[in-house]
Amino acid sequence: MTIRPPRHRRTARRLRTALAGAAAGALLAGLAALPAHARGGAPEPLGTAAGTWGHAHYEPGPCPRTADPTPGLDDARCGTLTVPEDRSRPTGRTIALAVAVVPAEAHRPAPDPIVWLAGGPGDDANSEIGLALAGGLNRDRDLIFMSQRGTYSADPALTCPNIDAFNARALNLVWGAPSTGALHVEATRACRDRLTGLGADLGAYNSTESAADYADLRRALGIREWNVFGISYGTDLALLYQRLHPEGLRSVGIDGVLPPSLASGAVTWKAAREGFDGIFAACAAQPECDGRYPDLKGTFERLVVELEAHPVTTEVAVPGHPDPVEVVLDGGVLVNWLTFASHLAAGVPRSLDELAHGNPQRIAEQWAGGKLAPQAVGRLSHGLAYGVFCSEWTPFETEADVLRAGQQAFPSFPASVQAQAPGLAWLHDDCRAWDVPAAPGSVRDVTVSDIPTLVLSGGFDSQTAPSSGPYAARTLSRSTVVTVPYVAHVVFADSPCAQSVTRSFFDTPTAPDLACLACLEPPAFEIAP
Incomplete structure (x- = not known):
């Protein structure tokens, strides 16, 4: 817990061109662009092999900088995804997004990892690794964290x-x-x-470009299928990603729901x-x-x-x-x-x-x-x-x-x-x-999907509203809707029950275990003497 007019037509043309360019790049790249560990033979650990997809390139390297000590990074496999800042100009300026793959605790993890979409907008996923690990999200699966464009561990970092x-x-x-x-x-x-003076194209920092970054990351890492878990603004991004890039998505979890159509x-x-x-x-x-x-x-x-x-x-x-x-x-x-x-x-x-x-x-x-x-x-x-x-x-x-x-x-x-x-x-x-151009109205379209989706809300959520979860689920035909009472925004952060439900969902996306919800108690409010 995370708002001019005209220029609509110019922006719409630009984004249509960007999407067309990205699709064309993907078709031209083909399977030959997948990293070596995806082409056969003994698979290399996720995140240790370079890979290219279209105009995006992943290169193993040092782990990202974080403002505070971050649990899990010592054992992580890290690197950088380099993508065009503006996909309508694929050979123009590039930006670098820091990637960390935290290995699963299990000796033989499930083949489909979970990618974490941070909140904000503007929070850095690599700073939220501790939150994901505290909830046991890497019990059976590798976890992937990538700085969304412009965030703290990205280059450039558009902080103010x-x-x-x-x-x-x-x-x-x-x-x-x-x-x-x-x-x-x-x-x-x-x-x-200051940021424009440094050369940043501020109009390129948006949800559509970020969704394409994650689609490129999956392919550059050679992952056939993965799961997405988004919190707060990350739910907005996850629903857009689910609509624009459904290929390779096994399941989606969203917590603290902000549908693009309501944002x-x-x-x-x-x-x-x-x-x-x-x-x-x-x-x-x-x-x-x-x-x-x-x-x-x-x-x-x-x-x-x-x-x-x-x-x-x-x-x-x-x-x-x-x-x-x-x-x-x-x-x-x-x-x-x-x-x-x-x-x-x-x-x-x-x-x-x-x-x-x-x-x-x-x-x-x-x-x-x-x-x-x-x-x-x-x-x-x-x-x-x-x-x-x-x-x-x-x-x-x-x-x-x-x-x-x-x-x-x-x-x-x-x-x-x-x-x-x-x-x-x-x-x-x-x-x-x-003063950035408006996005085309389609960015606010409702996501209609049959991909299994866990929709989590908190009864005390005063930032994205408990009712927003059921609203988003209306068009998600295989969704499980859970409102955790007595918990505020992003229930995964504060509720062991929500953490258990989330882990269960990624194990069996069509039948998560919700038994713990029946045992929840209201908080014991402080009573002044």
Whole structure:
């Protein structure tokens, strides 16, 4: 847990040309381009042989750089996939995508590996290796991780540390003030100018190109058949990949579902409503929580209105920062805080109650800690994030759509709060500054498929909405739909049951074991003395 007009016709022509070029390259390459270990004889370990498919080339080499120590990389087989930055110009500039193959724990792994599609957009898959291993996903299969174009371990890495730094400095600014938005857009424009000055074609960083990167990777590695597992934005990419490149797909798992046909700033309001209501209802169902924090939903909505009219300023201590940090809480900050605090649902009622009684410390500490954590600076690829948001999302909605969605989800909120999508404040202004061509409307087509698909959602998911999973599954004829109660966005990260279901699915995609779902219990909410 992760939004100008015209130019549509020019972009459509360009992407049609890109897709045609990629198909032609694949036909010309043929089987002769597969790596040596795919042509017969004793197979070499996956990821150890060079391979070419069309204009894409895989070369074994050092493991990718990661911002933190990453479990699994010591034993991984690594390399680089080199692809055209823009497939409509296959002989033009190339980019390098870092690949890591983490071996299965089993002595004789299944022949079909799992490829991991990271979230964001803009997160680096190689930084999520620990998450996959913690869930035992490599028990019986090799796991493949590749940095999506523009992400931290790719070359170029289209990160924007100046935007991250602004988000940290903005802690003492009123979130909903127009001046704060203007400063954010200024930081966005500065990063865009820096990246284009380095030669990046920002219009080439999008889901269609990323899906083609994975299709090329499978063939360059000589894999006949594999499985896909995508989380958060990776579900958007997985569904697009499933539609555009179904060949070689044994099964697909998606967790924290964001279908391309729904992806927008407006849909985040629906997600917030569903996720928040899940937490409020779980508290109300427990006599102790309900007795100590009655009408939690009403308390939250009242606080948003009050804080937007009269923001609260406080100072908090943040680990790693010697001086106190000043934090301003307004209505928009409270909405954004709860969107991500759903991962800490057990403490939400107490935090809101303390705020209602004049103590904003817990919420301010969590809000500031998230913005000032080392993981929040210099790691997200804003180049890919805005490439997706500004070509695939904002051209297909208006700012009025976002406001209207906010009004429908939370009618009592002030318009200044309703106008800013949770987690995506100032998105339309940022996209005007980013200035990339709109994608063709087909990028938002519904995926219709009979490939076995596991569709996972969390009952507390306030980022992509529990209802989005069943929505996507309507056109996936062999899908298994699972909503894990009491868990926030990306259930694989927090739920041992979800991990068990996922492993079972990849073993038997048409009949996963769902027995653990019957034993799940709601969280024990913190009760203040």
